[in-house]
Amino acid sequence: MQRMRKLRVSPAMRAMVRENHLRVEELIYPVFVTEGQDICHPVDSMPDICQYSPDRLSEELDRVIAAKVPAVLLFGIPAHKDEMGSGAYDENGIVQKAIRQMKSDKTYRDLIVIADVCLCEYTSHGHCGLVQDGIILNDETLPLLAKTAVSYAKAGADMVAPSDMMDGRIGSIREALDAEGFLHIPIMAYSAKFASAFYGPFRDAAHSAPGFGDRKTYQMDPANGREAMREIEADLFEGADIIIAKPAMAYMDVIREASVKYNIPIAAYNVSGEYSMVKAAAANGWIDEKKIVMEILTGLKRAGANIIITYHALDAAKWICEGE
Ligand code: PBG
Numbered sequence: 220m221q222r223m224r225k226l227r228v229s230p231a232m233r234a235m236v237r238e239n240h241l242r243v244e245e246l247i248y249p250v251f252v253t254e255g256q257d258i259c260h261p262v263d264s265m266p267d268i269c270q271y272s273p274d275r276l277s278e279e280l281d282r283v284i285a286a287k288v289p290a291v292l293l294f295g296i297p298a299h300k301d302e303m304g305s306g307a308y309d310e311n312g313i314v315q316k317a318i319r320q321m322k323s324d325k326t327y328r329d330l331i332v333i334a335d336v337c338l339c340e341y342t343s344h345g346h347c348g349l350v351q352d353g354i355i356l357n358d359e360t361l362p363l364l365a366k367t368a369v370s371y372a373k374a375g376a377d378m379v380a381p382s383d384m385m386d387g388r389i390g391s392i393r394e395a396l397d398a399e400g401f402l403h404i405p406i407m408a409y410s411a412k413f414a415s416a417f418y419g420p421f422r423d424a425a426h427s428a429p430g431f432g433d434r435k436t437y438q439m440d441p442a443n444g445r446e447a448m449r450e451i452e453a454d455l456f457e458g459a460d461i462i463i464a465k466p467a468m469a470y471m472d473v474i475r476e477a478s479v480k481y482n483i484p485i486a487a488y489n490v491s492g493e494y495s496m497v498k499a500a501a502a503n504g505w506i507d508e509k510k511i512v513m514e515i516l517t518g519l520k521r522a523g524a525n526i527i528i529t530y531h532a533l534d535a536a537k538w539i540c541e542g543e
Pocket residue numbers: 335337339347382383417418419420421422427434489490491492
C-alpha cells in the first residue's frame with residue numbers, strides 16, 4: 220500500500236507539498252466604464268459588478284489598489300452606437316477618456332491598464348466587426364480594430380487585448396502599433412475564444428448582445444480543441460505576447476494543451492457566466508463562495524494558466540492574503 224495520507228496530516232504538511240499557488244500579482248480585474256455622470260449602475264446579472272462613469276471610477280479603482288490587484292481590463296459603454304462602431308476609435312471615446320484620467324492621476328498611474336479591443340460595444344448591430352448584408356466582414360474590420368488599438372495606446376494604455384476574433388487582427392494591430400511608435404505595447408490576444416453562452420451576463424453589462432444572429436461565424440465552435448491550437452499558433456505568428464483561453468472552466472483542456480505546447484504566458488478568462496453562477500449559488504446558501512472561488516482559480520493554475528482574468532479578483536486577492 221502507498222500511504223499517500225502521510226503528507227496530508229496537517230495544514231503545514233499540506234502547504235509544504237502544495238504544487239500550485241494563486242498569486243495576487245497574476246490577477247486581472249475587468250472594469251466597465253460608461254459615458255455619463257454620477258453613475259455607479261449595478262449589473263443585474265452580475266452581483267457586485269457595476270458600470271462606472273469616469274467621475275466615479277475612482278471608487279472602483281481604490282478597491283483595486285487596496286486589494287493590490289495589479290491590472291484592470293477596461294470595457295466601454297458609449298453614449299451612442301453606429302454601424303461603424305466609431306466610438307471604439309474616437310479619440311474622446313469613453314475608454315480613451317478613462318485611460319487618460321487614470322494615467323494622469325498618480326494614485327492609479329502604476330496600475331496596468333489593459334484595453335479590450337472590439338467593436339461589439341460600439342456597433343448598433345452589436346457584432347464585433349462591420350456588417351454587410353448580414354455578413355460580418357473580416358478584412359474591412361481589421362483597419363478599424365488597428366485604429367482602436369492605436370487610439371488606446373495613444374491615450375496611455377499599457378496593453379491591448381483584441382477580443383473580436385477576426386482573422387489576421389493581431390498582425391494588423393501589431394503593424395499599426397509599431398508604425399505609430401508603440402513598439403513596447405504588448406498584445407494580449409483572445410486567441411482561443413469560443414462562441415459561448417457563458418458570455419450572457421457580460422452582454423448585459425456591456426450592452427453588446429448581437430442585434431441579429433450570433434457570433435458563431437467568428438468565435439470558435441465549443442467542440443473544437445485542436446482548432447484552438449491553430450488559432451493560438453496564428454496569433455503567435457502574428458505577434459501576440461500573451462494568449463487568452465476563454466471561457467475558462469469548460470475549456471481547461473485548451474489551457475492545459477496550450478501551456479504544454481507554447482512557451483508564452485497564458486491567461487484564463489473566468490467569464491461573466493462562470494462568475495454569475497457562483498454568485499447565484501452562493502447567494503442561495505448552496506455553496507461556500509470563498510472555497511468555491513479559490514478552488515476554481517487554483518484549478519485554472521493547475522491546468523496551466525499563468526494569468527487569470529476574473530470578476531472575483533478583488534475578493535480572491537483578499538482571500539489569498541487571508542490564507543486557508
Ligand atoms: C467582446 C467581449 C466579450 C467578452 C469579452 N470581450 C463578449 C462577447 O464576445 O460576446 C465576454 C466576457 C465575459 O463574458 O465575461 N467581444
